[in-house]
Structures are given as structure tokens and as C-alpha cells.
Amino acid sequence: MPITAVVGAQWGDEGKGRIIDYLAQQADVVIRFQGGDNAGHTVINEYGKHALHLIPSGIFNPQAQNIIGSGCVVNPASLLEEMASLEAAGVRLDNLWISHRAQMVMPYHRTLDALEEQARGKDAIGTTRRGIGPAYADKAARTGLRLGDLLHPDWLEARLDNALTVINRKLTILGGEPVDGREMFALLMDYRQRLGDRIVDTVPLLRQALAENASILLEGQLGVMRDLDWGIYPYVTSSHPTASFALSGAGLPARSLDRVIGVVKAYSTAVGDGPFPVELFDEDGAKLREMGQEYGATTGRPRRCGWFDGVAIRYAAWLNGMTDLAITKLDVLDHFETIRICVGYRLPDGRVVTDTMPDTPLLYQVTPIYETWAGWMTPTTDCRSWEDLPKQARAYLHRLSELAGVPIAYVSVGPEREQMFEAR
Ligand code: GDP
Ligand code: IMO
């Protein structure tokens, strides 16, 4: 079986967790390749309902190796909490590994995230306040601490001292309290004791997996529209949720990717600030939110909702080199007499854009151009094949696929593992 990247094709929360959970039943290795505990990947299966933040969504397959890759930023406290909650539900964690190259999110990163957001005032990004931006900033500034540092206490102590000279200055400038180095080191030694055995060099494991022609899934966090380079900068996360980064963040050779599955919600949602051209402020928006239960899996924030955005999907399909679409939450549209699809953005000068993403300041000024489609007004939640779907639903999906220029491989019609099927 091939090496497959599963990436968010919109603004996050497309249903990546549930797709990975489904595909991981056949996988040998599942790797989270970027992001941190800003993720909330909901999985519903025989172990109950879990919102995974750091642990790959393949953890429910006891045969699969699950790796938190080098492209991730890991808050050990969150990881330990998540491990405890999964263990309490009877999930085995024997095959959970963390790359020694992954960066640590420290308590001071969370403090900085909150202070920086406060300082931004009306221009706040609307982060999840999990310390993601400050942790990646430290990585780039080379003041970050890595999981592997826990295995070398003397080195770690020196690295921590060095980091804190800068961090404590930043904290003080932003009105926070400086951090006590000894307290921090004691915390790190506790993490070492509890996580040390899982911190590994992933290269030998992945070399062997490749040699054995293993099936490998690369799990993305968030979606293209919040990619650090390709998203709605500055209203983005501080890593790259796109497939091009998947191999680097996982630690695999560049030419190894066989398949890229773009996970797409049948409509649009976003949490956090920034331009969102298809956002609805009317009854339809409120109905999408209620029917889709669109509240953040990590922060509980209500998600901004709108109709499907064909411009964003074309952009996402191209950037990711998508080979397949997995369309989720089709059932949410069961309740709409008419459904709209955005097929272009009109710029202030009258020009129409269909396949690229205007830069952020311009994106605030575009007007979406919509097509109107008849709804099917029939429950799809019990559909288990393409043929089971109402005719109008199939036509709607066809249109989404046409706009993306990518065939549909999977459709989901409810949050449970069984409520998903192959579309061919
Ligand atoms: P992720 O971050 O991409 O994994 O997505 P989230 O878990 O944050 O958000 C997706 C939400 O939609 C979760 O609450 C899922 O349980 C739910 N969900 C996923 N697929 C479907 C579906 O096909 N239908 C419905 N009704 N809910 C779904
Ligand atoms: P999953 O993996 C939706 C958004 C935040 C904010 C921006 C930057 O579940 O799809 P950050 O905390 O990363 O610095 O915030 O990105 N954001 C998400 N939105 N789903 C997520 O994860 C998100 N992770 C971050 O709302 O706009």
C-alpha cells in the first residue's frame, strides 16, 4: 500500500481525524507531521469519542506504529494528559513514538502566546493560545528545546539557561512574570522520566518501513488556508499543513509520496480571525453551525460558517497536488432546500478570480460569486455507497469535484467510523 498524506484542504476541522482513523485500520505507520496541541482531531469509534491533539489518529489500531514527527511542536504536559485519557479508555500506547527532533512547547510559550495576542489588540490572530507560534518562533531563532534534549540533561540545562535569557526579557517586556530556571528544569526532568522511553530517532524505523513496503499515513493538522506561507498571512498558524511539507515533517525522502488525500467539508468553516469571503451572517450560517455542531474541538469557540468555496479548493488542490478528495459532513446539508457554491471571487476592479488566492488585504474586498443548487431534503446518514445517495447530492458532489479538478475517493455522512464509504 502506498505512502499517503492526508491534509486539510480548507481552514481546518475538515474531519481529518475521522478519515485517518478509517484509513489507519489498514496502515502500518501513522505520522503527525506538523503542528501541536492546537489540533483537535475528533475520532468516534469502538473506544468512544476522542478529540486528539497530539497523538496520531492511527492510535486506535494496535498494530500501527504511531509517530509524532520532527515537524511537530509538542507540549509534554498535554501529551501526558492525552495519553492518560486514551489509556483510561482502553487504548494501547505501546506503539507511540516521538521524534527526538520534535520541538517542545514550554509553559512560557503558552504565556507568550496569550500576552502577544493581548498586545495585538484588535489585530489579534485568534490563536488557540497553545503556545504554537512562540514555540515555532523559538525553533527558527534556534532557542528552542527539543524532545531529544531531555535525554541529555547537562546539554538541556545549558540550552534552557540560554533560552531563558531571551525568554525572560520578552516576558517582562510584555508584562509577564520571568520564569524560574530551576523550576523549569525540574519540570523537564519529570517529562524525561515519563516520556524518555518513547523519544527516538525515527529514521531507522522509517527506513525499515520503506524497505518492507509498509503502508504509511501522514497526518496533517489544520488546513492550507492557514499555512504559514500559503494561507491568509498573518492569520495563519506557524507551520505548513500542506502536503509538500509532509515528508520533511515526517522524516521521509522527498520522492516517497504516492497519494495526497485532501479532506474537504461539504461547506466552509473557520475559527480564528482573518478574511473569510464566504462567511454567512444570516440564518443559513447559523443553521450550518447548529446542524454541523460547528464548535472548536480544542477551544470550544463557535466556528464561522459559509457555503463551499470553490476558489479555495482549486488553490488547495493545486498546492497539495491532491490525488483524491475525502468529502465530509455531507449529511449537514440534508436540511437545506437550496445550497450555494462559491465559484469565483469578484475583485474590486471587476475582475473575477477562480483559481488563485488573492493576497490578504485584497481578500477582505472580494465578493463571492455563487451558484445556487437544489437541496435533496432527504437524510443521507444511512447511505453506505455512492448509489445510495440522493441524485441531487451526487450532482452536488460532482460539482465540488469538478471545481477541485480532483476525483472523490471517500464520502462521510455522519461522525461515526461506519458512516463513511468509498466513492468508487
Ligand atoms: P479535524 O480537526 O479535521 O479532525 O476535524 P474536527 O474533529 O475538528 O471537526 C470535525 C467535526 O465534525 C467533529 O466533531 C467530527 O465528529 C464531525 N464530523 C466528521 N465527519 C462528519 C460527518 O460526515 N458528518 C457529521 N455530521 N459530522 C462529522
Ligand atoms: P485542526 O488540526 C481550526 C487556527 C486558529 C488561528 C490560527 C493560528 O483541528 O484542524 P495557532 O494556535 O495555530 O497559532 O492559531 O489557526 N487554528 C485552527 N483552526 N482547526 C485547527 O486544528 C486549528 N489550529 C489552529 O484558530 O486562526
Ligand code: MG
Ligand atoms: Mg479540529
